[in-house]
Amino acid sequence: EADIYQTPRYLVIGTGKKITLECSQTMGHDKMYWYQQDPGMELHLIHYSYGVNSTEKGDLSSESTVSRIRTEHFPLTLESARPSHTSQYLCASSQSTARYYGYTFGSGTRLTVV
Amino acid sequence: DAKTTQPPSMDCAEGRAANLPCNHSTISGNEYVYWYRQIHSQGPQYIIHGLKNNETNEMASLIITEDRKSSTLILPHATLRDTAVYYCIVRVLHSGNTPLVFGKGTRLSVIA
Numbered sequence: 001e002a003d004i005y006q007t008p009r010y011l012v013i014g015t016g017k018k019i020t021l022e023c024s025q026t027m028g029h030d031k032m033y034w035y036q037q038d039p040g041m042e043l044h045l046i047h048y049s050y051g052v053n054s055t056e057k058g059d060l061s062s063e064s065t066v067s068r069i070r071t072e073h074f075p076l077t078l079e080s081a082r083p084s085h086t087s088q089y090l091c092a093s094s095q096s097t098a099r100y101y102g103y104t105f106g107s108g109t110r111l112t113v114v
Numbered sequence: 115d116a117k118t119t120q121p122p123s124m125d126c127a128e129g130r131a132a133n134l135p136c137n138h139s140t141i142s143g144n145e146y147v148y149w150y151r152q153i154h155s156q157g158p159q160y161i162i163h164g165l166k167n168n169e170t171n172e173m174a175s176l177i178i179t180e181d182r183k184s185s186t187l188i189l190p191h192a193t194l195r196d197t198a199v200y201y202c203i204v205r206v207l208h209s210g211n212t213p214l215v216f217g218k219g220t221r222l223s224v225i226a
Contacts (some may be wrong), residue, residue: 014212015183031213032212033214035216037155039155042217042218043152043215044159045214045215048213058213059128059215073171088155089141090157090158091157092157092158102148102160102163103150103157103160103214104160105158105159107156107157108155108156108157110155
């Protein structure tokens with residue numbers, strides 16, 4: 001029943017490659033987020049957006065960039081992947097006018113840079 | 115957002131109630147208590163939230179003390195599928211431009 005989709009689910013890529021992780025939601029949510037999580041560790045916010053053409057950096061410094069050209073789409077790009085980027089990336093969305101202001105998360109992209 | 119304190123880990127026997135505590139002694143009057151859980155590296159899932167009254171839904175119950183300085187999430191009949199990391203988060207209902215911050219949470223292990 002997930003209404004937020006992340007692709008690919010798994011990605012193994014060589015150092016120096018450019019990659020884009022896709023995130024799309026069909027709920028019409030105005031806010032979207034990217035979190036990064038290493039195995040067994042805490043979730044860290046790396047980017048967020050409060051609407052079209054709005055993006056902000058999160059608490060954890062990241063070499064990735066994001067864009068928000070359409071409400072439903074919030075891709076994350078790494079211009080030159082490095083082994084230190086190996087991690088899981090989780091996308092989420094929320095609606096600021098929602099009754100409980102809850103977040104809906106995607107299933108994540110597990111990235112391995114070799 | 116107010117800071118929360120949770121035990122790092124807990125065990126619970128399958129079929130028994132799991133009671134997960136959370137301390138939030140600096141909570142302010144307009145801050146809600148939210149609970150999420152994360153099952154084995156899936157995305158976190160919203161469970162329940164409350165302000166001061168006890169709340170119950172199909173997943174869990176939330177008991178908030180009268181002074182609101184602590185709360186307990188109750189899974190009434192824990193199953194193996196409830197094994198997860200549980201996050202207690204305190205924040206204003208409509209927080210404007212403040213994204214959710216997840217701490218370390220409590221790793222609940224349900225044992226057969």
